[in-house]
Amino acid sequence: xxxxxxxxxxxxxxxxxxxxxxxxxxxxxxxxxxxxxxxxxxxxxxxxxxxxxxxxxxxxxxxxxxxxxxxxxxxxxxxxxxxxxxxxxxxxxxxxxxxxxxxxxxxxxxxxxxxxxxxxxxxxxxxxxxxxxxxxxxxxxxxxxxxxxxxxxxxxxxxxxxxxxxxxxxxxxxxxxxxxxxxxxxxxxxxxxxxxxxxxxxxxxxxxxxxxxxxxxxxxxxxxxxxxxxxxxxxxxxxxxxxxxxxxxxxxxxxxxxxxxxxxxxxxxxxxxxxxxxxxxxxxxxxxxxxxxxxxxxxxxxxxxxxxxxxxxxxxxxxxxxxxxxxxxxxxxxxxxxxxxxxxxxxxxxxxxxxxxxxxxxxxxxxxxxxxxxxxxxxxxxxxxxxxxxxxxxxxxxxxxxxxxxxxxxxxxxxxxxxxxxxxxxxx
Amino acid sequence: xxxxxxxxxxxxxxxxxxxxxxxxxxxxxxxxxxxxxxxxxxxxxxxxxxxxxxxxxxxxxxxxxxxxxxxxxxxxxxxxxxxxxxxxxxxxxxxxxxxxxxxxxxxxxxxxxxxxxxxxxxxxxxxxxxxxxxxxxxxxxxxxxxxxxxxxxxxxxxxxxxxxxxxxxxxxxxxxxxxxxxxxxxxxxxxxxxxxxxxxxxxxxxxxxxxxxxxxxxxxxxxxxxxxxxxxxxxxxxxxxxxxxxxxxxxxxxxxxxxxxxxxxxxxxxxxxxxxxxxxxxxxxxxxxxxxxxxxxxxxxxxxxxxxxxxxxxxxxxxxxxxxxxxxxxxxxxxxxxxxxxxxxxxxxxxxxxxxxxxxxxxxxxxxxxxxxxxxxxxxxxxxxxxxxxxxxxxxxxxxxxxxxxxxxxxxxxxxxxxxxxxxxxxx
Numbered sequence: 093x094x095x096x097x098x099x100x101x102x103x104x105x106x107x108x109x110x111x112x113x114x115x116x117x118x119x120x121x122x123x124x125x126x127x128x129x130x131x132x133x134x135x136x137x138x139x140x141x142x143x144x145x146x147x148x149x150x151x152x153x154x155x156x157x158x159x160x161x162x163x164x165x166x167x168x169x170x171x172x173x174x175x176x177x178x179x180x181x182x183x184x185x186x187x188x189x190x191x192x193x194x195x196x197x198x199x200x201x202x203x204x205x206x207x208x209x210x211x212x213x214x215x216x217x218x219x220x221x222x223x224x225x226x227x228x229x230x231x232x233x234x235x236x237x238x239x240x241x242x243x244x245x246x247x248x249x250x251x252x253x254x255x256x257x258x259x260x261x262x263x264x265x266x267x268x269x270x271x272x273x274x275x276x277x278x279x280x281x282x283x284x285x286x287x288x289x290x291x292x293x294x295x296x297x298x299x300x301x302x303x304x305x306x307x308x309x310x311x312x313x314x315x316x317x318x319x320x321x322x323x324x325x326x327x328x329x330x331x332x333x334x335x336x337x338x339x340x341x342x343x344x345x346x347x348x349x350x351x352x353x354x355x356x357x358x359x360x361x362x363x364x365x366x367x368x369x370x371x372x373x374x375x376x377x378x379x380x381x382x383x384x385x386x387x388x389x390x391x392x393x394x395x396x397x398x399x400x401x402x403x404x405x406x407x408x409x410x411x412x413x414x415x416x417x418x419x420x421x422x423x424x425x426x427x428x429x430x431x432x433x434x435x436x437x438x439x440x441x442x443x444x445x446x447x448x449x450x451x452x453x454x455x456x457x458x459x460x461x462x463x464x465x466x467x468x469x470x471x472x473x474x475x476x477x478x479x480x481x482x483x484x485x486x487x488x489x490x491x492x493x494x495x496x497x498x499x500x501x502x503x504x505x506x507x508x509x510x511x512x513x514x515x516x517x518x519x520x
Numbered sequence: 521x522x523x524x525x526x527x528x529x530x531x532x533x534x535x536x537x538x539x540x541x542x543x544x545x546x547x548x549x550x551x552x553x554x555x556x557x558x559x560x561x562x563x564x565x566x567x568x569x570x571x572x573x574x575x576x577x578x579x580x581x582x583x584x585x586x587x588x589x590x591x592x593x594x595x596x597x598x599x600x601x602x603x604x605x606x607x608x609x610x611x612x613x614x615x616x617x618x619x620x621x622x623x624x625x626x627x628x629x630x631x632x633x634x635x636x637x638x639x640x641x642x643x644x645x646x647x648x649x650x651x652x653x654x655x656x657x658x659x660x661x662x663x664x665x666x667x668x669x670x671x672x673x674x675x676x677x678x679x680x681x682x683x684x685x686x687x688x689x690x691x692x693x694x695x696x697x698x699x700x701x702x703x704x705x706x707x708x709x710x711x712x713x714x715x716x717x718x719x720x721x722x723x724x725x726x727x728x729x730x731x732x733x734x735x736x737x738x739x740x741x742x743x744x745x746x747x748x749x750x751x752x753x754x755x756x757x758x759x760x761x762x763x764x765x766x767x768x769x770x771x772x773x774x775x776x777x778x779x780x781x782x783x784x785x786x787x788x789x790x791x792x793x794x795x796x797x798x799x800x801x802x803x804x805x806x807x808x809x810x811x812x813x814x815x816x817x818x819x820x821x822x823x824x825x826x827x828x829x830x831x832x833x834x835x836x837x838x839x840x841x842x843x844x845x846x847x848x849x850x851x852x853x854x855x856x857x858x859x860x861x862x863x864x865x866x867x868x869x870x871x872x873x874x875x876x877x878x879x880x881x882x883x884x885x886x887x888x889x890x891x892x893x894x895x896x897x898x899x900x901x902x903x904x905x906x907x908x909x910x911x912x913x914x915x916x917x918x919x920x921x922x923x924x925x926x927x928x929x930x931x932x933x934x935x936x937x938x939x940x941x942x943x944x945x946x947x948x
Binding site: 412 | 931
């Protein structure tokens with residue numbers, strides 16, 4: 093191969109197989125794809141060790157993508173169930189899967205995941221490092237050990253890694269001098285902060301960022317620069333610690349791009365609706381147009397059990413203002429690990445948000461699906477309406493549970509059906 | 521009484537009992553309330569015949585309110601179930617209930633509803649007129665008969681009436697010359713259009729608007745001017761027919777205000793996210809600041825089974841840009857009449873949207889609830905988190921279904937709990 097990473101290929105004008113995948117599934121021109129990839133505005137996470145991957149692009153001019161988190165913990169340890177979730181996630185058309193496992197033989201599960209999944213995969217290696225070295229205090233994990241686990245994930249074929257390299261000493265200082273209501277809610281962020289504080293040391297991934305880039309470059313792994321200080325509640329949003337970290341992430345982005353390592357930026361979190369557009373603009377500016385991967389944002393803190401909805405609201409507005417990749421949030425968020433049903437609810441909500449934002453962004457062809465559905469509604473064609481639904485099974489189940497006397501209509505309006513009546517008046 | 525309507529009272533500087541209710545539940549000053557009510561920017565729907573009503577205000581400077589639709593149809597006729605829905609709707613804290621019944625002894629149900637409900641009630645009298653005169657063609661219903669049924673609803677104590685008075689001959693002409701994908705999706709709109717077309721007559725409620733105002737003034741019934749031409753799909757949104765009708769509604773608003781009859785304006789519908797803010801501004805401008813009552817807006821057409829989510833997204837953005845009153849949409853929308861579970865999902869989604877918008881609008885005190893929840897999260901106080909949840913039952917059920925080994929945390933992160941870890945580092 094005469095290129096290192098997908099970004100390097102784009103800079104050299106080479107169309108990779110993964111780019112061909114993207115061109116066949118999106119309405120973007122070859123020249124725009126090459127241009128945006130060479131500028132870092134589009135990434136195609138594609139680890140060379142993930143053999144059965146179908147390339148999916150994230151970034152400018154492309155459809156908004158969604159990610160599903162799964163993985164086992166000590167409290168919820170059932171690997172069969174977790175593989176079932178993988179298949180369900182693929183069935184419900186996720187664009188990516190992150191494995192956040194923190195217990196058991198994580199490598200065996202990870203390898204099986206790589207073998208199984210045609211969609212890109214992500215992990216957070218420091219979770220796995222803490223699991224690996226659970227018998228010693230976090231502060232005693234060495235720099236080599238952090239990197240060893242990171243390399244293991246790369247060798248196993250993971251396409252993008254969340255690395256909280258921007259949580260520097262300077263940034264930790266900010267979180268001490270600007271007291272928050274919920275401090276640090278990122279698991280990775282809190283682990284690294286503890287390590288740094290107890291060792292009075294700099295963030296190992298910041299200090300040895302070039303070492304990390306060596307690994308990423310070699311296998312073409314995309315860095316998903318983590319937001320260790322994403323706000324954990326509305327009150328903490330858009331505060332000095334969050335923005336300070338974002339500034340660092342912007343600097344690291346440039347450093348990675350020099351090596352043609354692909355970069356995404358992770359973002360908040362809990363954010364009031366009126367601050368979302370500003371957060372997106374700020375990220376795009378400070379991080380030089382790198383793709384933005386957001387968790388939520390949740391627009392209120394008071395709805396545990398319904399955070400797939402609070403995040404669909406925030407996610408739509410985020411993606412309509414620059415976010416490119418939405419991490420799903422399920423009804424179980426803040427309460428427990430999601431089960432299969434939660435996962436389904438989470439994916440559908442995220443896909444609704446992504447699609448609604450694509451329409452708002454005027455993405456070519458985005459509204460075709462809606463127009464087909466509307467035509468089927470006008471035609472009172474129920475078979476087609478159900479086929480075109482984002483979840484045909486649920487739509488069918490609902491309709492069949494309350495069949496109207498008149499098969500043309502639905503049981504909400506029955507003989508009062510406005511579509512039928514207005515067709516009679518206007519289609520004559 | 522030395523005033524006719526709540527608006528008339530406000531103009532005369534009289535604080536009514538219903539205004540006192542509003543002042544005790546909102547953070548608005550007496551002078552602002554009087555000012556905005558006298559300008560028509562706040563309404564308190566309060567029929568003099570609805571004796572046990574607790575006054576709730578809708579409009580500028582007040583919390584966004586939510587409405588629940590219910591009512592029986594020929595296909596779903598179970599009055600006991602419908603009364604159960606009323607009690608559930610009140611339990612889940614709806615601010616209003618609309619009874620859209622189209623079958624059976626609607627008056628008996630309506631009277632029971634008025635007796636039962638302390639929250640404001642709305643209806644669409646023309647549905648009931650069509651039911652009443654089901655044995656003759658719609659065109660043969662007389663102007664007196666339309667008004668007779670309308671008066672019946674007023675006498676029974678309904679606080680606000682949806683009247684599609686803006687769907688004039690001029691407006692119907694627009695819907696013929698600007699062909700839509702889904703024509704007319706408002707039941708009321710399609711009924712009136714049929715009546716007008718077949719009789720070659722003007723809209724009876726437009727032509728005899730003063731007669732309607734006489735009735736409204738007498739019992740202080742609020743007009744909810746219906747949007748017969750709300751878009752039924754994204755493609756039809758913000759089109760000439762919709763805006764033409766809105767212009768008419770703005771004129772009728774002024775006419776009603778001359779009589780001190782309170783007015784709300786009903787709005788779309790299906791609207792792409794990027795058109796929502798403009799729609800809200802347009803309504804506020806064309807209708808002189810009258811409160812805006814929206815159904816949805818749904819930001820995509822492809823999610824039957826999940827339209828509580830598509831409308832929560834649109835509703836939040838709408839209410840953050842001027843809408844004051846959100847009609848709930850349930851997962852059953854477009855498929856069947858909602859059952860109890862659907863209703864609950866719909867109310868919670870609408871309340872999340874309303875609350876998130878109040879926060880975005882900087883409404884004084886709106887974020888207090890969130891801050892209390894965030895404090896409980898910081899404190900790892902699970903009892904309090906559940907108490908403060910919008911749906912404590914669901915939050916409790918989720919948490920208890922997967923109890924972690926360590927009672928401090930939840931089964932998502934377990935021993936990886938970032939809150940616990942960062943408290944240890946930062947709260948020392």
